[in-house]
Amino acid sequence: MATDHNIAYIIGNGPSRKGLDLDTLDGTIFGCNALYRDYPADYLVSGDSTIIKEICESDYPKEHKCIFPDFDPVPKEYKEMILMGFDPSFSVKESDLDRHDNVWIFGLQDDISEIMEVHVIGVNPEWLITNMKGTEEDPRFSVNFFAGSQAMAQASIMGFDEVCLVGFDSIWNHQEDTYQNIYAGTNAYKREKETSRLRVGTSDPNSLLGTQEAQIKKVIDRFEDVNYTIYNDGIKKPLTYDSFI
Numbered sequence: 001m002a003t004d005h006n007i008a009y010i011i012g013n014g015p016s017r018k019g020l021d022l023d024t025l026d027g028t029i030f031g032c033n034a035l036y037r038d039y040p041a042d043y044l045v046s047g048d049s050t051i052i053k054e055i056c057e058s059d060y061p062k063e064h065k066c067i068f069p070d071f072d073p074v075p076k077e078y079k080e081m082i083l084m085g086f087d088p089s090f091s092v093k094e095s096d097l098d099r100h101d102n103v104w105i106f107g108l109q110d111d112i113s114e115i116m117e118v119h120v121i122g123v124n125p126e127w128l129i130t131n132m133k134g135t136e137e138d139p140r141f142s143v144n145f146f147a148g149s150q151a152m153a154q155a156s157i158m159g160f161d162e163v164c165l166v167g168f169d170s171i172w173n174h175q176e177d178t179y180q181n182i183y184a185g186t187n188a189y190k191r192e193k194e195t196s197r198l199r200v201g202t203s204d205p206n207s208l209l210g211t212q213e214a215q216i217k218k219v220i221d222r223f224e225d226v227n228y229t230i231y232n233d234g235i236k237k238p239l240t241y242d243s244f245i
């Protein structure tokens with residue numbers, strides 16, 4: 001075990017977790033995306049470029065552990081040379097370069113979009129950021145996962161015996177026409193309706209169109225020895241395929 005606790009709580013940002021004191025959860029807290037604004041999780045997981053930029057600009061990773069994809073900072077003077085390796089059609093998005101001598105450069109494709117972007121973020125190599133890990137047999141096990149299912153995968157890979165989901169309203173209370181996120185309307189959360197990819201998309205969990213349901217099922221199937229649970233309304237119950245509505 002990588003921690004003193006055998007239970008990992010994966011904190012989603014659905015409204016069902018409003019009012020829950022996360023300090024009362026006796027385990028290791030894996031937060032998703034903007035949770036850092038309100039609570040310092042044991043691990044903060046994100047793969048979204050917009051919120052990652054916000055997190056880095058806040059210097060949150062200086063004192064708090066984060067799990068991001070492909071974190072590989074290089075001296076800023078190598079920026080132009082590295083950018084030459086990307087397709088010229090990519091739109092370059094730079095963030096917070098003036099404060100740092102190193103940059104993190106990565107390319108992402110917007111969900112179900114033809115627009116390609118390469119992001120250049122000013123970072124400190126000493127920050128507490130580790131890369132998302134795959135399984136021994138599949139290093140790309142959780143590529144393109146949503147933050148919540150990614151955190152679930154990372155906790156399972158780290159060896160927790162129990163992984164409990166909190167605030168995953170897209171599973172147990174999905175509403176297609178409502179964006180069920182406590183950060184709705186803020187930076188990186190500007191949409192009005194729920195992203196269709198959560199429940200409507202390809203069954204390939206690693207596709208850019210893969211659903212979160214397919215991703216969670218992939219994790220459950222791979223880690224048969226892990227006890228997966230749901231914590232909602234003060235009640236903990238098993239997470240099974242029947243949990244999806």
